[in-house]
Amino acid sequence: MEEKSCYHIPVMLNECLEGLCVRPDGVYVDVTFGGGGHSRAILERLGEEGHLYGFDQDADAERNVPADLRFTFVRSNFRYLYNFMRYYGQAGCVDGILADLGVSSHHFDDEARGFSFRFEGALDMRMNQQAPRTAADLLNNDSEETLANTLYHYGEQKQARRLASALVKARAQKPFATIDDLLGAVKPFAARGEKEKKFLAQIFQALRIAVNDELGALREMLLQTTRVLCPGGRLVIMTYQSLEDRLVKNFLRSGNFEGERESDFFGNVRTPFRLINNKVIVPTDEEIAANPRSRSAKLRIAEFIGEN
Secondary structure: OOOOOOOOOOOOHHHHHHHHOOOOOOEEEEOOOOOOHHHHHHHHHOOOOOEEEEEOOOHHHHHHOOOOOOEEEEOOOHHHHHHHHHHOOOOOOEEEEEEEOOOOHHHHHOHHHOOOOOOOOEOOOOOOOOOOOOHHHHHHHOOHHHHHHHHHHHHOOOOHHHHHHHHHHHHHHOOOOEHHHHHHHHHHHOOOOHHHHHHHHHHHHHHHHHHHOHHHHHHHHHHHHHHHEEEEEEEEEEEOOHHHHHHHHHHHHHOOOOOOOOEOOOOOEOOOEEEOOOOOEOOOHHHHHHOHHHOOOEEEEEEEOOOO
16 A cells, blocks of 8 residues: 655554554554554554544545545544544543644645644634634734733743733734734744744744644543453544643543543552553654654553453
8 A cells, every 4th residue: 555655654653563463354443544554554454344444534645545445534634533433332442542632744835734833824724724823813813811821831832821912912913813923923033043942942833732722632632542442442542742642641641631640449550451562662763753743652561451
């Protein structure tokens, strides 16, 4: 099957496949289909009786769907994982779930989508272009306090309050519409050189997370995995920033997002998962050299052992 690397290069492909332990007759879900790189590799390991479901809320991803009867594309946010698996009669029967939480190269490189400060264009940032609120809507309508919280919690900006105040003053003069509008308001707060790029990346990350409710969707999807996986099923999740990685790590280790561990009478931690890799898996130096966007990826793998 031809790899559509122009859309997105699949990160840690072999490690993900090994983590899933793909069985020829198994049922699997790729909740972040994107360019389909991971999905096509899973299909190559499936037999005639196996099946793969791929989730993606972006219309562009549907163009990458393989012509394969063993594949079902679900045009939806993965926060509705359980509803769709129940609809297809697979709730509690899935052998493996894969989630690659990175933003695809396609999104970063498409000037019209507004995900990158490298381009001019509209302040959009919606993964689902049918969603009602863009980044411009957020910047123009959220309160100063809400903007400050967004920048602080999702972008880890120490200057969050000063930035929010500047954004409110700027929109009073002219509503935000383009990336240049945003850069004009925030660049005076940036240091020069590489630190400026990191500063802008954090701001764009914060807005993107807020526009798409990424952490809320992630929490909902993770909670639903225990109703979708069969005992012994694998959960393979790749994160790219500390906010989502903390949620995943805590959930897999303790069954909750706060990381609070409860023990049974014998001192065993109550959790529906058994960690396959106690130490997080990261890309090799060779992979990072070939695909620099993989450098921040962290892979965590767990096996569903059932609800306690």
